[in-house]
Amino acid sequence: MDWFTVSDYWLGRLLFQRALAGVYLLAFLGAALQFRALIGERGMLPVPRFTGRTGFRRAPSLFQLHYSDRFFAGCAWTGAALAAALLAGVGDLLPLGASMLLWAAVWALYLSIVNVGQTWYGFGWETLLLEAGFLAVFLGNDETGPPLLVLVLLRWLLFRVEFGAGLIKWRGDACWRKLTCLDHHHETQPMPGPLSRAFHHLPKPVHRVEVAANHLTQLVVPVLLFTPQPVAGCAAALMIATQLWLVLSGNFAWLNWLTIVLALPALDLGRFTGGHRDPGAPLWFEVLVLAVTAGLLALSYRPARNLLSRRQLMNTSYDPLRLVNSYGAFGSVTRQRQEVVVEGTSDSRPREESDWRAYEFRGKPGDPRRRPRQFAPYHLRLDWMMWFVGLSPAYARPWFGAFLQRLLQGDRDTLRLLRTVPFPSGSPPRYVRARLYRYRFSTRRELRETGEWWQRAFVRDYWPPTRLDGAGEPRS
Template sequence: MAAMEWFTPWFPASGYGLSRLVLQRALAGVYLVAFLSAALQFRALLGERGLVPAAAFTRRVPFRASPSLFHWRCGDRFTGACAWAGAALAAAVVAGAADAVPLWASMVLWALLWFLYLSFVNVGQIFYGFGWESLLLESGFLAIFLGNAQTSPPVLTLWLMRWLLFRVEFGAGLIKWRGDACWRNLTCLYYHHETQPMPGPLSWFFHHLPRRMHRMEVAANHVAQLVVPFGLFFPQPVATIAAGLIIVTQLWLVLSGNFSWLNWLTIVLALSAVDPSPATGTSSYGPTPLWFAVVVCLATVLIVVLSWWPARNLLSRTQQMNRSFNSLHLVNTYGAFGSVTRVRHEIVLEGTDEEQVTPGTVWREYDFKGKPGNVRRLPRQFAPYHLRLDWQMWFAALSPAYTRGWFEPFVSRLLENDPATVRLLHTNPFPQQPPTHVRALLYRYRFTTREERRETGAWWHRTFEREFLPPVALSGNSDGRHRW
């Protein structure tokens, strides 16, 4: 309690009631999107007949190394029920359920959300190996100790959220400054809007901004990530101004591409530093329960101790991106795009229903929901929703090493017209009967120029480079293996 009183003159917790309300509802909204992603994609990617089945993972990895509810049961019905239950619980919290129950029950609701999603992440393997998964879990864990409408927002929890936001922003800034030289010479955005994993509907326009503007974008990014985060720890109104600058930067990133819920969750965390009391006044609360104050203090001590490893990583010349230092994803390290690709490659999958492949075979193309394919199709906005297969296809185009373990089963499911798998795609050119053969071609993609756009109506121009996977077909073996 003494520690809380020491911080009170700088940050009166009672003035942050509105910030906490918006933060919690928005965080629950991110949880809702994450659970919907699991409900709609987990079965095809990690289910019983998934590309990398979670059940096989739980058999070889012990619970203590990867805590998850699915070590107990991992069938499609059970994982699906957990995903939909998580979505329903998140929707209830968005609607105010956590503020309508006693404080202890509110903490239980947040803890259930955290553990349910931890269960998916810890068996999700390559399809859940993204920094924003750990970021949601770390944010969700802190939300357990943020209280509800019955008590004043704990100062210590708000500070822990600022510490998390600081690591997200400062870590991302350091990884860029230490990484690709184009960040230091301010030229990375000559390429990045075009080569990012999943461009959005405005990415073509961002790419065609003047190069001077691109250099200004990079310079502003360095300021936003390497300087502004320190303002989060200053007295008000400096902390609110710093949070506002971070929010503006993140909204710019939202407009320029699809990065799942990374930008949205960063905005949510920034609310922990926003003091709305000058405009809204200070809310009045009853006394903070002693047991709650003790629990918050214990959680703070835990986070401070676990912060040693991420803090050391920030100062290291060999800084790592998006690493969890414990199996519960409580305190992690973050960062993105330490290097920027200069050329965009895309894997295009095609199928045919002809029995024999000849030079005259007619091939029909599969189109993905988010990743570039049809050159005339404007990139769509999907974030904060996460298209996990589309992202892996971007990595696969960078190097065949990224296809290990999942790409061959993916092609197999296309040859079978597996319903769960084809639902992950935008179009299935074989809606009635499965294809006899599937192949993969590698193309170089670039945004069209303004002149090309006017003449052809296309957003992309693509050039064939090589065959990525030769035509394959189902074998006649009873085990269902394929002839490669």
Template sequence: MDWLTESDMWLGRLVFQRLLAVLYLVAFVAAARQFRALMGERGMTPVPDFVRRVPFRKAPSVFQWRYSDRFFALWCWAGALLAAAVAAGAADAVPLGAAMAMWAVLWAMYLSIVNVGQTWYGFGWESLLLETGFLAVFLGNDDIAPPVLVMWLLRWLLFRVEFGAGLIKMRGDHCWRDLTCLYYHHETQPMPGPLSWFFHRLPKPLHRVETAANHVAQLGLPVLLFTPQPVAAWAALGIVVTQLWLVLSGNFAWLNWLTIVLALSAVDASRIADAPAFAATPAWFGVLTVLLTVFVAFRSYRPVRNLLSRRQVMNTSFDPLHLVNSYGAFGSVTRVRREIVIEGTDSPVASPDAVWREYEFRGKPGDVRRMPRQYAPYHLRLDWLMWFAALSPAYARSWFGPFVERLLANDPDTLRLLRHNPFPDAPPALVRARLFQYRFTTWRERRETGAWWLRTELRDFLKPTGAVRRGRR
């Protein structure tokens, strides 16, 4: 079975496995810290209500059989501990079968969370983490040389991530074709980072260069992943550089980091260090990698058909196990940034004299003088959904009303998701939401005011509401 392995890929596998385990750790910790308010027993979209409506075959999860907030928390923290152990090298300190079991447990545990996560887990990087994690089960450990077929499957996954994102841009918004999308994107992206203001203020010719470089990275470099070394390694490193640019310019949870991890798996170690000595590959393991390759090839039919379709869709899973998916990002770019600002008042009547105090979120823009923060690869789920809600109230139909109810009750789990609660001693009498247009300040405005943003009120998003909604609790 040694013909199914390639010793020179050992460093790519090592880096890939350790960093993937770190991303699993981040994902489990984020789930543990946010789930109670979002989908706990008394959350905005409770898991018990979801599993009563959706059968196991459509959303396989351990929580279909049993759910409690305590059990969910223990599940998340157990996943985090296992991920931390694997990141520290535990899977390389046990026999091959035990190492595979560790990776399989990580995948199954996170699948259980995603499949009951509802709208809070409707992001492409959830499926990407699951598909990547499933392939990691078959990578082996330090006992054997890297399985060449599985290492190539990682490149095939990276190709679909990058090439899919590139195609949907070219088929979508015309600003990608005329190289003007980055005139707007740094300002209107879901969650700007601390350097986004500076990226937005780059000269427009540089924005056009950025856009052109993005097309090269997503439509050209992925093809080179399937060429001989060292060309494939240089293509992978080119993808790493472009992803680091995205890391610096915004907050996209672990999407960029996971893409970097996939790209690093394609780096050839033969020019860096000699491969260590490996034991012979067990026949059963070689057979499993062949079967896995056949399975992925068969399941790739629908993702490939989607790539070739003029009606290409982004971030689609074709089965509830999230095994071979379609990916893509920003097929269209918004030109104007809108933000929902939520305020409360002690006044029982929404009179002109009422004093309204603003709730502050951790990541999304609010206070115009507050510099955007870096959170990725950590994922602030409520903040991201607030961005979608500002695009259209339809995105908030299932959860925004319950969110307001919990603010009216000063629900501690919900308030922990926020940066600042303006009513620490007693709940507000009324809560309202207003829609604002935000834009980055110019260099001159920034010097004169110290503000990062300027905002203009557009209209009400939710009129003042109070005790009637609170009574449902």
């Protein structure tokens, strides 16, 4: 079919596939390096316990068939190796069918991880990576031009990401409509970056412009993705610029980078690169793409209806393969930052005057003198969940007690997730506790006089002093 492929988008496809492979690589590396303490056999939320109560149909995964830490590590490192191969361009060196199988293998491996990851993998960018990765399987390689239908599906995905995020804000917290949310958000976001304090201290009129620009980019610009070039390309470029602004202002794992990746195929690059050889597509590939497109359009009904609903849901999957999902973020913005600080002591009896020493996390604020670091697009899963713990104890209920237990045991896999451990693994503390503090960014004068990036005030005890009982279980 003459209309099936569009040669002008060959460079956009190349950039999309290579960049997507890079995101996959980071995702698999994070899984390989963090899983043992989080979902391993002796983790806080073990996979075998999850698969024992959740069947394959609800959570399809290789680990439903077999699980061991060694097998999980093998799958994660295999996924990283395959992603690195795709990043290097191996997909364009293989026959079309083999290239598709390579992309499908990476998608299936990561789906297997996400579907047993539980709380630790409950973030919107996990399903976003899977949905984009599934579409990449059918985008072809150098043997065929980019299929028009798949390019349209990629724009439909980008539209849902941006438009869904815009609607959830407009329907949610009133501060988005009043243009005041960024008076607080840069300070209270889950994991501030090195420039977040500077963004927070921008003049309030600049914050108003930021919010207004966000509404424009998320509620108006996405519609232009479905217009002819060069308008659609300009819309994609504006989205990329907005996402780069967000990259500078905080740590949102690979969410912003993946949104940029999704915008790449929509850029009007053909006018700058000239034509490209379009070898067409084999009949079997055309039939397969048509069938997949029809299936994905049918699955799009519920996410599309969700966009129109007054009870719009954020980051929701409607099928166990996570093929078409809903997205959104920060429908509400917290006004105050509350952080849980975990401490331990070797004293035989815990008192207020005991020698309590704090555990420092890699990205989560702790020591007020420590400047926030840049970690995105790498995802620090424990640090992110600690932000939710500060919002409500309900987020901590499934796993926080197990986390403290592993600190008391000096569990090496858990300690590797932390930046500073005040007790060596061979001599863990006798007691641990958690306390809740209110944090705010220091003013320029406070930073200059104290060297502290944060000012904090004690709120209350969050978790009482806890030790291990004779059976090795935590006991207050």
